[in-house]
Amino acid sequence: MPELPEVERARALIAERALGRRIATVDDTDAYVTRPHGPGEISAALTGRELTAAKRRGKSMWIETDGGEGPILGLHLGMAGHIIVDGHAPSERKLGPPKPVWDRFTVEFEDGGALVLRDSRRLGRAILDPRIDRLGPDAAEISRDDFRARVGRGTAPLKTRIMDQTVLAGVGNLLADEALWQAELSPLREASSLDEEELDRLRVRLRAAIRSAIALGGVHTGEFIEHRKRDGHCPRCGAAVRRATVGGRTTFWCAKEQV
DNA sequence: ACCTATGTTGATAC
DNA sequence: GGTATCAACATAGG
Numbered sequence: 001m002p003e004l005p006e007v008e009r010a011r012a013l014i015a016e017r018a019l020g021r022r023i024a025t026v027d028d029t030d031a032y033v034t035r036p037h038g039p040g041e042i043s044a045a046l047t048g049r050e051l052t053a054a055k056r057r058g059k060s061m062w063i064e065t066d067g068g069e070g071p072i073l074g075l076h077l078g079m080a081g082h083i084i085v086d087g088h089a090p091s092e093r094k095l096g097p098p099k100p101v102w103d104r105f106t107v108e109f110e111d112g113g114a115l116v117l118r119d120s121r122r123l124g125r126a127i128l129d130p131r132i133d134r135l136g137p138d139a140a141e142i143s144r145d146d147f148r149a150r151v152g153r154g155t156a157p158l159k160t161r162i163m164d165q166t167v168l169a170g171v172g173n174l175l176a177d178e179a180l181w182q183a184e185l186s187p188l189r190e191a192s193s194l195d196e197e198e199l200d201r202l203r204v205r206l207r208a209a210i211r212s213a214i215a216l217g218g219v220h221t222g223e224f225i226e227h228r229k230r231d232g233h234c235p236r237c238g239a240a241v242r243r244a245t246v247g248g249r250t251t252f253w254c255a256k257e258q259v
Numbered sequence: 260a261c262c263t264a265t266g267t268t269g270a271t272a273c
Numbered sequence: 274g275g276t277a278t279c280a281a282c283a284t285a286g287g
Contacts, residue, residue, distance in 0.1 A: 120284065
């Protein structure tokens with residue numbers, strides 16, 4: 001489920017519970033999650049370092065060490081990853097019974113606690129010195145002018161455009177459907193066909209949806225999300241929701257209101 | 260049992 | 274460069 005709101009909650013968890021602690025050992029033996037690093041490479045770089053900052057842009061987060069002087073640990077939750085610190089999760093939703101094999105990457109501290117990347121699907125990542133320069137501006141921070149210029153162009157469908165992480169960082173499939181529903185815009189609209197009023201409306205609604213999701217616990221708390229299913233109905237007007245594949249992702253929208 | 264679906268990203272081809 | 278498609282992983286559900 002991780003989109004921007006879930007990642008922000010994970011980042012906040014790290015900031016609250018893991019900063020100021022020194023690394024004793026690192027389990028980086030999952031070669032897939034830590035690719036392209038070799039086994040022991042991340043461990044060698046991080047052992048003995050102190051975690052000093054936890055930052056985020058879109059769905060990517062990273063932890064600085066030794067006041068920014070040490071190596072940077074990049075973390076990505078993929079499609080099913082969670083961050084656990086000393087057994088605490090961000091409490092955004094029930095975690096199923098964890099299996100030890102789901103702990104793909106672990107940082108143990110000198111005080112005995114640990115930070116774990118728990119990921120049933122193994123599509124999360126833990127790498128050194130992640131490249132965040134390819135990401136667009138964070139979806140929660142982007143300015144009005146920047147949003148107009150970056151989103152309002154191209155021939156791709158609007159939904160595809162706002163999910164392009166190089167255009168705007170942080171919007172996933174569910175958040176996209178929620179924001180487009182809030183803004184009453186069709187996911188199929190050609191991105192460059194939006195006027196400034198529509199772009200501004202989308203930005204405002206998107207930011208509101210993000211803030212709400214962070215506060216309430218995740219994107220699944222969105223007002224439209226529970227109606228986002230086959231035979232669902234629009235919670236505003238009652239019209240049947242339409243379903244289609246847009247940009248390779250399953251998409252639901254109110255065909256009556258979203259134009 | 261078998262098939263389809265799934266919140267992300269990246270590689271590849273046109 | 275922009276856009277579309279598929280694959281990577283593993284699990285859940287009809």
